[in-house]
Amino acid sequence: MSTISSHQNAIDVAIIGAGPAGAVAAALLRKAGRSVLVLERQHFPRFSIGESLLPQSMAYLEEAGMLQTLVEAGFQYKNGARFVWRDQSSSFDFRDKHTPGWGTTWQVERAQFDDLLIRCAAQQGAEVRFGHTVRAIETGSAPVLQVTDEDGRSYEVHARFVFDASGFGRVLPRLLNLEAPTGLPTRSALFSHVRDGLPLDATDRNKICIATHPQRRDVWFWMIPLAGGRSSVGCVADAAFLDVAESAREERLRTLIREEPTLNRLIGDAPFLMPVNHIGGYSANVERLHGPGYALLGNAGEFLDPVFSSGVTIALRSAHLAVKTLERQLSGETVDWHGDYDVPLRKGIDTFRAFVERWYTGELQDIIYYPQQTPGIRRMISAVLAGYAWDESNPYVADPVRRLDALHDACTVFGPAR
Structure with a gap:
């Protein structure tokens, strides 16, 4: 995956970013016989958050020809999510859900996971250039990218179409305002990350643990068991709540972990395996997910919140949908990128948005911890939590705002715990 000749810069599709969306898009395009060039500013493997996948994404990894490689990597198996608050606990098994399809997936160290994906795409014939930064774009029916390599040399890439899969780098949203x-x-x-050292029966390592702060329901924690006795742990809150000096981050996170009973019991004193990192201002949106000669994939277009681990699923869904739309266009069909790509992709994003918003108001937490849950409704909620946010046979996808509000009203009639 080294730098290819600068004379080979006429390509069917240029992809900015080698993360999951870019890698899967590249593999799918290669399966369709298209020439692909992936431009990645960083070098892989590199650290990234977003370590808990959702089962819905497995279908796209399988279609992209990556599943065997990932199975053989030995990632931590995942079959659901466990929510805890004070003395309450509610677990969802993603195999028990309204929507047919995968009910299991993995919890992964993204450095290894992302590296495997882009290597799979390269093995299928995608050209990949690491350490190359896109500086400008001329949009239109034949877009042109201005690119600079690590030695400061600039060159042009001429493509029939461009996918921006740059994630939080958000290259085209910045360049095109x-x-x-x-x-x-x-x-x-x-x-x-911590070395958790937990006995086998201490917690269900097959599920992400999402814990709410006992006093502040808008503050929550994740604990993601990984392979080899390692866990990812983090706290999410209003930016001001976590605004401390870099030198105080470790103490702040440690104090918060000890304030949550479940995490304190599991990993309260477990040593951190790397410096405590901070990320803020990650929620993002754009006016449109496409333009003349380009489309935005995954986090380059919109990112909501990490609470339901939807980021990679939205990224892979966007890659799949964008490739299918572009294939029709490159084959001579007239396509409507707004109707064929933007609108259907945002349908699932809006489903997740309804769940995220009600998580932070506490309404979804009332639903999750409600003691007398109806099995059928529970399977519908489980399907969304498993990533099936585009299945409109599920009432909580077809009309998530009204359905969640009505469900919350029904739960609070009987006085949910506060």
């Missing part, structure tokens, strides 16, 4: 308000409050996260 596409940013739009998210409507979500500014939140941030402190996070690290």
